[in-house]
Amino acid sequence: MVLPLLAYLAGLLTILSPCILPVLPFLFSRVGHSFRRSALPLLAGMALTFAATGSLAALGGGWVVQAHQWGRMAALAALALFGLALLWPALAEVLSQPLVKLGAGLSRRSDRAQQRGEAVGASALLGVAVGLLWAPCAGPILGLILTGAVLQAGSTGTALLLLAYGLGAATSLAVALLASDRLAAALKRTRGAGLWMRRGLGAAALAAVGVSALGLEQASLAGWALADTNRLEQALLSRIPAADPGGTSAPAISRLPVLGTLPPFPKRATWLNSPPLSRDQLWGKVVLVDIWTYSCINCLRTLPHVRAWASKYKDHGLVVIGVHTPEFAFEHDLGNVRAAVRRLGLTYPVVIDNDFAIWKSFRNTYWPSFYFIDGQGRIRHRHFGEGAYDTSERTIQELLREAGQKDVPTGLVRP
Incomplete structure (x- = not known):
């Protein structure tokens, strides 16, 4: 039980790392909607997709690489459409007409869809797209999990550890989202603020998609640091007996x-x-x-x-x-x-x-x-x-x- 707990705690810490920044525009697009029907499916889709893609990567076959590449391109296209829908409500209505029937409408104006339960599918689909693109910073704990996944050819145990990591990240993001609901409620009372917030999120979403499409997301975020999460993770690892990774202290x-x-x-x-x-x-x-x-x-x-x-x-x-x-x-x-x-x-x-x-x-x-x-x-x-x-x-x-x-x-x- 110790390693799953550490994986979950390491996931919690990802909110302090710059790797989470590309996820935030899509997450905060759920502000003001039902947490249970909108935010929770998104976060669950993100965590499950991350665990699945991480486990498949351990297999290392050429078909896995190609499948992940195509999946990432499809996710980029879906997220780009989502960003455009945030910018232009008229486009959102056009896009949502055929998609609402499938439970995957892209429009944030989904009050009626929420009442019918259709926003659950839309948010889950958005979470799957985000999970396909999310590549968290590999601190010591995630490094150990991914190494175990590769060396054990993607066992059930490592898949569960990746899921625990994803759930930890989802938990910290859920807390941030719940805290943002109050701000959103205050902004709604300000004339026009909701529209500008929506457009701002749309622009941020398109920027995140563009950076990811060009393969620049990690390089562009390398200069950001909210906290030394590696040091925190190493402190967690040091509290349990573990195999010596080869010595981390520098000799004289x-x-x-x-x-x-x-x-x-x-x-x-x-x-x-x-x-x-x-x-x-x-x-x-x-x-x-x-x-x-x-x-x-x-x-x-x-x-x-x-x-x-x-x-x-x-x-x-x-x-x-x-x-x-x-x-x-x-x-x-x-x-x-x-x-x-x-x-x-x-x-x-x-x-x-x-x-x-x-x-x-x-x-x-x-x-x-x-x-x-x-x-x-x-x-x-x-x-x-x-x-x-x-x-x-x-x-x-x-x-x-x-x-x-x-x-x-x-x-x-x-x-």
């Missing part, structure tokens, strides 16, 4: 221990920005392995430092290798990864780890994770998550000096 820089050896890269792995690299080719080089994925906000926040280190030390014996291990089904698509690598300005080698082979060889459990390897192929330091950038760069400098490099640059990058 002057006495870097040997923590293992660099495992071999799969021979048939796909590499971007480089021909395949082997351990023999890397002998004598200092290697920084960054296990990341392109929709992870925590990963994106570390990339400015990783890019800066790769540029600063590339002529002094450092090789940076990004290991792209996907969280969600759409991240298995090689075209999506190529586009993200190009968009993010990554010029160092990136190896595709769709089957989690490299992840498992490092016994990894987090996104992002950094492994620092010396010139003899030994892992000398590890760091998980954001932060500790000064310690990481000093580790690189020390390992370069150990490898016999002369005139190693000093100072620390400030990207």
Whole structure:
């Protein structure tokens, strides 16, 4: 019972993370409507769809990737229509005529539909669309759940954990929605405020759809932070006995221990920005392995430092290798990864780890994770998550000096 509770608590914390922002326009479109008939079906649809897509992603088959891609496109189209309906009531009436019969009208002016119970289906459909697009920030707890889902090929247990996470997020959003009802009631007493609120939500919904369609939602939100949810989740995990994920504390820089050896890269792995690299080719080089994925906000926040280190030390014996291990089904698509690598300005080698082979060889459990390897192929330091950038760069400098490099640059990058 401990892990399901932790999953639920981690879901509750998502309201403090920037990943929830694209969901809010669609959620607050339910303000002023019946919570039971309108908001609750939306939140339930969102939680169930997130759990289903997360579980399917663990299967990793090509058909799952394609199904998720088509599902996301259909969801974008539906949410775009919903945003347009909020902006133009006349369009809402046109759209709602054929859809009300199916219980999926897009119009917020659904008092009569609510009386007949038809708004339940409309809100649930909206929740399904939101759930297909929602990609929450992968803190330590969600990282463990998704890792378990992949390694256990999408078991019932991991599906239930994903559902617990989704229900936690739905709970915190429900509280926010109930608190907003009072504000909505006050605005309704102001002449014209309801119309402008509706149009504002429509514009926000269309903006969210546009950002998602361009694949920019995580990058555009990476600079936002309402609270350090990773630290809160790590505090929760530390209260239960758990397998050591490989050590999270940084050892003293002057006495870097040997923590293992660099495992071999799969021979048939796909590499971007480089021909395949082997351990023999890397002998004598200092290697920084960054296990990341392109929709992870925590990963994106570390990339400015990783890019800066790769540029600063590339002529002094450092090789940076990004290991792209996907969280969600759409991240298995090689075209999506190529586009993200190009968009993010990554010029160092990136190896595709769709089957989690490299992840498992490092016994990894987090996104992002950094492994620092010396010139003899030994892992000398590890760091998980954001932060500790000064310690990481000093580790690189020390390992370069150990490898016999002369005139190693000093100072620390400030990207």
